Amino acid sequence: MSDALLEVEDLRVAFAVGGREIRAVDGIGYTVEPGRTLAIIGESGSGKTVGCRAIMGLLPTGTAISGSARLRGTEMIGLSDSELRKHRGQDMAMVFQDPARSLNPTMRVGVQVTEAIQTHRKVSKKEAYDQAVELLRLVRIPVPDRRFHEYPHQLSGGMRQRIMIAMALACRPKLLIADEATTALDVTTQAQIMELMLELQQELDMGLILISHDLGLAASYADDVVVMYAGKIVEQAPAKTLFGTGGTVKMRYTRALLDAIPHLERPAHTQLPVVSGRPPDPANLPPGCSFAPRCPSAADDCRQTMPALVEHAAGHRWACWHPCENGVHA
Amino acid sequence: MSAEATGKEPLLSVRDLVQEFTVRHSGGTGLGRVPSTPGVKAGVVQAVSGVSFDIMPGETLGIVGETGSGKSTLARSLLQAPPPKSGSVSFRGTDLTTLRGRKLLEARRHMQFVWQDPFGSLDPKWRVRSIVDEPLLAYHEGDRSARHKRVDELLDLVGLDPERYAKRHPRELSGGQAQRVAIARAVALNPSLLICDEAVSSLDVLIQAQVLNLFERLRHELGLSYLFIAHDLALVKQVSDRVAVMYLGRFCEVGPGESVYRKPLHPYTSALLDSIPSTEPGASRATATIKGEPPSPINPPSGCRFRTRCPRATELCAEQVPMPRELAPGHLVACHFPLSEPAPVASATASAPATQSTKVVSS
Numbered sequence: 001m002s003d004a005l006l007e008v009e010d011l012r013v014a015f016a017v018g019g020r021e022i023r024a025v026d027g028i029g030y031t032v033e034p035g036r037t038l039a040i041i042g043e044s045g046s047g048k049t050v051g052c053r054a055i056m057g058l059l060p061t062g063t064a065i066s067g068s069a070r071l072r073g074t075e076m077i078g079l080s081d082s083e084l085r086k087h088r089g090q091d092m093a094m095v096f097q098d099p100a101r102s103l104n105p106t107m108r109v110g111v112q113v114t115e116a117i118q119t120h121r122k123v124s125k126k127e128a129y130d131q132a133v134e135l136l137r138l139v140r141i142p143v144p145d146r147r148f149h150e151y152p153h154q155l156s157g158g159m160r161q162r163i164m165i166a167m168a169l170a171c172r173p174k175l176l177i178a179d180e181a182t183t184a185l186d187v188t189t190q191a192q193i194m195e196l197m198l199e200l201q202q203e204l205d206m207g208l209i210l211i212s213h214d215l216g217l218a219a220s221y222a223d224d225v226v227v228m229y230a231g232k233i234v235e236q237a238p239a240k241t242l243f244g245t246g247g248t249v250k251m252r253y254t255r256a257l258l259d260a261i262p263h264l265e266r267p268a269h270t271q272l273p274v275v276s277g278r279p280p281d282p283a284n285l286p287p288g289c290s291f292a293p294r295c296p297s298a299a300d301d302c303r304q305t306m307p308a309l310v311e312h313a314a315g316h317r318w319a320c321w322h323p324c325e326n327g328v329h330a
Numbered sequence: 331m332s333a334e335a336t337g338k339e340p341l342l343s344v345r346d347l348v349q350e351f352t353v354r355h356s357g358g359t360g361l362g363r364v365p366s367t368p369g370v371k372a373g374v375v376q377a378v379s380g381v382s383f384d385i386m387p388g389e390t391l392g393i394v395g396e397t398g399s400g401k402s403t404l405a406r407s408l409l410q411a412p413p414p415k416s417g418s419v420s421f422r423g424t425d426l427t428t429l430r431g432r433k434l435l436e437a438r439r440h441m442q443f444v445w446q447d448p449f450g451s452l453d454p455k456w457r458v459r460s461i462v463d464e465p466l467l468a469y470h471e472g473d474r475s476a477r478h479k480r481v482d483e484l485l486d487l488v489g490l491d492p493e494r495y496a497k498r499h500p501r502e503l504s505g506g507q508a509q510r511v512a513i514a515r516a517v518a519l520n521p522s523l524l525i526c527d528e529a530v531s532s533l534d535v536l537i538q539a540q541v542l543n544l545f546e547r548l549r550h551e552l553g554l555s556y557l558f559i560a561h562d563l564a565l566v567k568q569v570s571d572r573v574a575v576m577y578l579g580r581f582c583e584v585g586p587g588e589s590v591y592r593k594p595l596h597p598y599t600s601a602l603l604d605s606i607p608s609t610e611p612g613a614s615r616a617t618a619t620i621k622g623e624p625p626s627p628i629n630p631p632s633g634c635r636f637r638t639r640c641p642r643a644t645e646l647c648a649e650q651v652p653m654p655r656e657l658a659p660g661h662l663v664a665c666h667f668p669l670s671e672p673a674p675v676a677s678a679t680a681s682a683p684a685t686q687s688t689k690v691v692s693s
Contacts, residue, residue, distance in 0.1 A: 043534040156623050157397070186396040186561060191605035191618035213534060220607030220616045243609050258609055260539035262568035265610055268587050269546060269569070272539040278504055 039222035099160035110148025392570030448508035585661030
């Protein structure tokens with residue numbers, strides 16, 4: 001595993017809210033290799049974003065973070081702000097969901113890209129401009145030297161997200177984290193942005209983490225998949241293992257997510273298979289499996305002991321006492 | 331689109347609906363070069379340009395389209411908020427565009443709305459009971475105790491225990507619960523048509539499935555018709571009898587959901603289908619088959635509005651607006667070169683398209 005770009009082990013993040021401890025991320029681990037894409041899937045509040053923000057050092061001070069996240073061998077957890085700043089942008093960068101809010105509405109977009117370059121590199125104004133135009137060209141923005149002078153409101157959502165990607169790539173990071181980066185975009189634009197990110201990933205040999213609630217996105221674009229529920233990884237496998245022909249989903253939560261998506265293959269007006277309830281209160285997790293209160297096949301052991309995430313088959317881990325047989329509900 | 335064959339009267343019948351908005355210069359200067367005069371017309375946004383359709387009693391029509399395609403404007407125009415520029419909206423036999431004031435209010439009680447953001451559409455200071463009670467009060471439905479009972483029934487109907495939820499404020503609800511309250515309010519007056527504008531788009535997938543199932547149950551129990559608007563084609567197909575695909579203010583394809591999905595006739599529909607990432611085993615990776623972005627509705631392309639991004643476009647597409655044609659039972663497409671026909675001869679050859687296009691139009 002020495003060629004891994006990012007190695008995360010037993011990462012834990014806890015917030016103190018109103019005297020209660022909220023374990024947002026509870027002992028997760030995964031690796032990302034250069035040129036490969038990892039999708040982290042989960043619902044709102046599952047901890048998928050918090051885990052990545054912890055690695056980037058983007059959580060408020062006073063957050064309790066423990067565990068390990070090594071980026072190209074360097075430990076990121078516990079670094080001071082100034083040390084982290086050397087890695088952010090240079091080694092790792094993040095693209096967020098809402099490009100309209102991430103961009104400064106009063107600054108021309110090209111200037112914002114130039115700023116990203118000058119923050120990290122000592123270059124002349126002219127060089128920074130040239131590099132910025134080059135970056136806009138890299139993210140396939142037509143007529144980049146004209147777009148350089150436009151304001152965010154003059155650009156469409158897809159174009160703004162391209163600008164965000166250009167800024168993230170300013171220093172050619174080795175790891176790009178896309179946090180719901182295409183969620184707010186139309187499907188046709190989403191397909192364009194995803195293709196762009198995968199092309200750039202190959203060109204720059206980057207590791208890519210896709211944080212999303214959309215299993216379809218994971219199935220279509222990721223090499224590896226991590227499914228999170230209530231701060232824990234509940235299933236982890238190569239995308240082919242989960243979604244390919246003859247794919248097997250073991251954890252019942254993953255199965256429930258898959259079943260609840262309206263598919264084009266499903267006849268109209270049929271009831272979707274659903275699980276009742278909603279995710280547990282993170283400050284008051286049930287003693288056993290977090291999903292047990294909603295799980296259709298939960299038994300007594302599920303309610304008493306949390307199953308560990310164990311590698312049951314090659315590359316396929318799941319945390320479930322009663323996994324699905326052949327990928328379907330027993 | 332037409333209802334003649336069934337013999338039944340359509341519940342909602344929309345003809346040639348046009349909605350336009352005039353945008354004015356903000357008063358600033360046009361990028362520092364040409365000073366613009368404040369209040370002078372900058373252009374007309376052609377949001378909806380001649381849309382016609384029927385919804386039969388008990389039927390669900392789904393509308394899919396991307397941001398800016400005009401689907402939400404279309405929904406609001408039906409509601410007369412604001413009234414459309416031209417065209418007719420006949421609901422239960424009355425043309426809503428001719429009604430104003432009290433008469434419009436009375437006609438509209440049978441047509442209710444569910445919006446995308448439940449927290450934005452529920453008053454944060456009101457309790458759930460008052461929110462659901464409001465339409466009953468506004469339309470003088472029964473006395474206090476009758477309304478109290480009705481609110482309990484309605485909350486039960488949408489799967490919320492009145493004991494637990496009636497006294498809560500919207501902020502004490504999850505997104506899914508708040509949307510259920512919005513639905514309870516919408517069905518309070520026994521409407522015959524429910525217009526859902528991205529009603530489940532902001533919910534997590536498991537909660538979204540619960541709410542979709544609720545819509546389905548209400549359709550059975552209350553005999554509701556729906557106009558279901560969303561950007562997600564799979565979601566729209568799941569709940570709809572017929573699906574309409576909208577692009578830049580016009581319908582490009584309307585037909586039975588299964589038929590639109592299995593045999594798309596419009597190149598735009600096909601591109602939309604290609605770009606959906608799927609978890610189905612054996613599904614091919616989503617691909618961006620159309621490039622670029624939709625043009626501005628202020629200055630839409632002449633002829634077919636999709637032609638600037640269409641791989642099959644020829645000169646004819648720039649010259650003539652394609653009229654809807656029924657190419658399969660109930661399946662209409664507005665395209666000069668639908669996918670059921672071979673692709674036109676490459677538009678690079680100057681003379682060929684002209685001869686071919688005349689043939690297609692006359693057929």
